[in-house]
Amino acid sequence: MATSYAFLLFCNLTIFAFLASIITGSLAVTADSELVEQICNQTTPYYKFCKDALNSDPRTSGADGAKLAYVAFSLANRNASSTRDQITSLQSNSTGPVHLHLEQCRLDYATAIVKTTLALTDLDWETYGRLSYFASMTRDQAKDCELAFKGTKSPLTDNNNNLYGLSVICVVLAKWLNV
Numbered sequence: 001m002a003t004s005y006a007f008l009l010f011c012n013l014t015i016f017a018f019l020a021s022i023i024t025g026s027l028a029v030t031a032d033s034e035l036v037e038q039i040c041n042q043t044t045p046y047y048k049f050c051k052d053a054l055n056s057d058p059r060t061s062g063a064d065g066a067k068l069a070y071v072a073f074s075l076a077n078r079n080a081s082s083t084r085d086q087i088t089s090l091q092s093n094s095t096g097p098v099h100l101h102l103e104q105c106r107l108d109y110a111t112a113i114v115k116t117t118l119a120l121t122d123l124d125w126e127t128y129g130r131l132s133y134f135a136s137m138t139r140d141q142a143k144d145c146e147l148a149f150k151g152t153k154s155p156l157t158d159n160n161n162n163l164y165g166l167s168v169i170c171v172v173l174a175k176w177l178n179v
């Protein structure tokens with residue numbers, strides 16, 4: 001009798017532990033995707049862009065604010081680097097004003113790469129005070145490159161829009177980390 005009682009108690013505890021782990025697990029998942037929702041909600045008109053961008057990275061799943069910021073600044077950094085390479089090859093095949101506009105953009109993207117790299121270093125050190133500055137500086141570079149081609153067709157409009165959108169996500173996350 002005593003053994004079977006102990007056995008039943010054991011079973012109950014096992015089931016309880018099992019159910020508890022399911023419940024806390026699902027709560028954690030809900031809370032995390034809610035954070036993405038909450039962050040992207042503040043990026044209008046980039047809401048869908050924000051969700052697509054963050055969810056394109058496997059590190060987003062289960063990420064807290066600092067990890068999400070890491071994802072966002074990495075995406076911006078990678079985007080800026082690949083655009084810089086694109087600019088270099090466009091420049092090799094251009095002359096006159098277009099070449100000059102591209103030179104402006106090359107400097108803008110070099111600055112964006114520096115700022116996002118510094119932001120990632122700060123995130124490594126868990127210091128968040130300069131993130132808003134780095135994020136808005138990066139956003140300004142995208143705008144500056146777009147303005148460099150004012151009145152003429154820019155070959156970099158899509159790139160600028162992508163970097164601008166990614167920077168907006170960084171701005172919101174930087175603010176979130178500094179409240």
Ligand SMILES: *[C@@H]1O[C@H](CO)[C@@H](O)[C@H](O)[C@H]1NC(C)=O
Pocket residue numbers: 034037038041
């Ligand atoms: C998103 O924004 C809307 C409107 O501002 C608000 O009603 C909703 O609660 C927000 N959702 C989250 C997850 O913050």
Ligand SMILES: *[C@@H]1O[C@H](CO)[C@@H](O)[C@H](O)[C@H]1NC(C)=O
Pocket residue numbers: 052053075078079082083162
């Ligand atoms: C830049 O970011 C956008 C938005 O996440 C993405 O669609 C695009 O493929 C990225 N480009 C590169 C070269 O990484």
Ligand SMILES: *[C@@H]1O[C@H](CO)[C@@H](O)[C@H](O)[C@H]1NC(C)=O
Pocket residue numbers: 089093
């Ligand atoms: C250079 O530009 C011309 C005209 O736009 C184009 O046909 C050619 O493929 C380009 N070459 C390179 C290496 O991009």
